[in-house]
Amino acid sequence: MGVLAxxxxxxxxxxxxxxxxxxxxxEVAQATYGQTATAPTARQSPHYTAKASTLxxxxxxxxxxxxxxxxxxxxxxxxxxxxxPTLALLAADLKTTGLGPIRIGMNLETLQETGxxxxxxxxxxxxxxxxxxxxxxxxxxxxxxxDDQILRVDIWPGSLTTTRSGIKIGSTERDLVRVYGKxxxxxxxxxxxxxTVVFTPQDPGEDVYRLVFETDDQGRITQFRAGQFPSVTWxxxxx
Numbered sequence: 613m614g615v616l617a618x619x620x621x622x623x624x625x626x627x628x629x630x631x632x633x634x635x636x637x638x639e640v641a642q643a644t645y646g647q648t649a650t651a652p653t654a655r656q657s658p659h660y661t662a663k664a665s666t667l668x669x670x671x672x673x674x675x676x677x678x679x680x681x682x683x684x685x686x687x688x689x690x691x692x693x694x695x696x697p698t699l700a701l702l703a704a705d706l707k708t709t710g711l712g713p714i715r716i717g718m719n720l721e722t723l724q725e726t727g728x729x730x731x732x733x734x735x736x737x738x739x740x741x742x743x744x745x746x747x748x749x750x751x752x753x754x755x756x757x758x759d760d761q762i763l764r765v766d767i768w769p770g771s772l773t774t775t776r777s778g779i780k781i782g783s784t785e786r787d788l789v790r791v792y793g794k795x796x797x798x799x800x801x802x803x804x805x806x807x808t809v810v811f812t813p814q815d816p817g818e819d820v821y822r823l824v825f826e827t828d829d830q831g832r833i834t835q836f837r838a839g840q841f842p843s844v845t846w847x848x849x850x851x
Contacts, residue, residue: 698728698749705776708813708821708838711753711765716821716840720744720760730755741850756839756849764839766849775823775836785809785831803847805829810845 704712713726724730729747733754736743743766744755752768767773767781774780777791788796788809798809806827813821822844825836837844 698746701728701746701749702751705774706765706767706823706836706838707776708811708818708823710762710838711773714755714762714765716762716764716838718762720757720762723762736850738850743850754849756843758843763843764837766835766837768835775838779825779833779836781833781835783833785827785833788825788833801826801847804834806831806834808847 701712710716713728714723720730730744731747733743733745741756741758744757751773752770753773754766754768755762756764769781771781779787779791785807792811795811795814796809798807801808804826806829809825809827811823813819820841821839822841823836823838824844825833828834
């Protein structure tokens with residue numbers, strides 16, 4: 613329990629940094645970033661830019677290492693993941709119906725009763741459609757809720773989360789075909805120059821849910837999401 617307490621405390625800092633840098637999709641019309649890249653001004657020297665990139669890498673590397681360590685602890689047989697709800701999330705795979713204790717269709721109050729505290733992502737929200745992250749949780753994921761009901765879970769670049777079939781950030785379109793076969797439907801994505809690939813389950817009761825994968829021009833998955841149709845297919849999330 614001492615190890616779990618130390619990790620829970622450390623994620624309070626690292627989780628906030630990860631939200632700033634890890635939860636924002638790149639090159640995809642997605643809810644959390646608005647896609648308004650700022651061009652360098654004349655005063656910004658190449659030397660400064662290189663230095664900033666080096667410093668950022670120095671911050672992100674230990675964050676990723678911390679998440680790997682957390683995941684290893686969450687998956688250890690002797691770990692009581694119920695004692696730390698965020699560890700239960702790390703041990704879970706994404707399914708069409710949710711992620712661990714996060715179930716598509718549940719309301720926000722019910723989710724918070726599990727011990728997971730929500731923090732609004734204001735820049736990704738609009739009207740009754742709101743995005744949230746999990747407090748003290750370093751994984752870059754987002755929860756979309758409409759009228760306080762969770763309708764989708766987004767897995768963003770940098771996440772270590774996998775689907776139940778082992779698909780993750782960096783997997784390929786070939787991997788998708790191997791795992792999901794003829795249950796896939798793909799359309800061109802003009803933003804990423806890749807594809808939006810949708811998996812529709814055939815199991816009774818799951819046909820209202822989808823897994824949606826975004827790939828880049830190299831055919832690699834950059835982000836993915838699970839949720840209820842049609843909200844899970846909205847490329848720009850709440851925006």
